[in-house]
Amino acid sequence: xxxxxxxxxxxxxxxxxxxxxxxxxxLNHDAMYWYRQDPGQGLRLIYYSQIVxxxxxxxxxxxxxxxxxxxxxxxxxxxxxxxNPTAFYLCASSISGRGWSTDTQYFGPGTRLTVL
Amino acid sequence: xxxxxxxPSTLSVQEGDSAVIKCTYSDSASNYFPWYKQELxxxxxxxxxxxxxVGEKKDQRIAVTLNKTAKHFSLHITETQPEDSxxxxxxxxITTSGTYKYIFGTGTRLKVLA
Numbered sequence: 001x002x003x004x005x006x007x008x009x010x011x012x013x014x015x016x017x018x019x020x021x022x023x024x025x026x027l028n029h030d031a032m033y034w035y036r037q038d039p040g041q042g043l044r045l046i047y048y049s050q051i052v053x054x055x056x057x058x059x060x061x062x063x064x065x066x067x068x069x070x071x072x073x074x075x076x077x078x079x080x081x082x083x084n085p086t087a088f089y090l091c092a093s094s095i096s097g098r099g100w101s102t103d104t105q106y107f108g109p110g111t112r113l114t115v116l
Numbered sequence: 117x118x119x120x121x122x123x124p125s126t127l128s129v130q131e132g133d134s135a136v137i138k139c140t141y142s143d144s145a146s147n148y149f150p151w152y153k154q155e156l157x158x159x160x161x162x163x164x165x166x167x168x169x170v171g172e173k174k175d176q177r178i179a180v181t182l183n184k185t186a187k188h189f190s191l192h193i194t195e196t197q198p199e200d201s202x203x204x205x206x207x208x209x210i211t212t213s214g215t216y217k218y219i220f221g222t223g224t225r226l227k228v229l230a
Contacts, residue, residue, distance in 0.1 A: 035220075041223070042205060042223050043220040044220075048215070050215060090159065103216060104162060105162075107152075107161075110157075
């Protein structure tokens with residue numbers, strides 16, 4: 001998991017602003033994921049991508065957008081439509097997202113987003 | 117929809133005692149069950165996992181058991197140490213329309229008292 005980086009570590013946003021969270025991996029993994037974590041809660045899936053130029057909505061995609069133009073990068077944009085964006089955001093990757101034996105997900109260090 | 121229930125939400129044990137965390141999943145097609153440990157402000161780290169063709173797996177002080185019939189799996193930590201204090205998450209794999217993802221439990225905060 002040392003090959004997955006997220007930036008910035010802390011991010012502050014004013015209401016009405018869009019912000020983009022970066023996630024990069026040098027593990028040559030096909031699949032990448034974005035999760036949201038709120039205090040005292042588990043991880044909820046926002047978006048995931050099994051291959052370049054393809055992605056799917058997770059359980060809480062409203063107010064978020066993603067792109068997957070490169071294998072190593074999966075940026076997440078938190079739009080002004082997301083009404084309660086303050087949370088800890090975690091990116092993960094796995095060798096593939098096809099249910100094979102090598103599908104363990106490894107996490108980046110996270111970005112803590114706070115809306116002012 | 118699919119879900120994973122995790123219990124207890126908090127667990128306090130004396131150093132040296134054992135800790136058990138239990139999860140129940142709903143999708144009978146789930147075939148992979150990882151456990152993650154997350155320290156405060158850090159990333160979740162995989163500590164052990166089990167696949168559906170195995171009933172038990174052990175790695176030093178940590179073990180996981182799986183009961184496919186009952187759709188239960190559990191994490192067992194023996195001889196607990198203060199550094200085991202963290203939040204532990206279970207997860208179950210699900211396949212939807214050819215895509216593969218995890219459903220996570222809500223976490224167990226383990227406190228090991230010295």
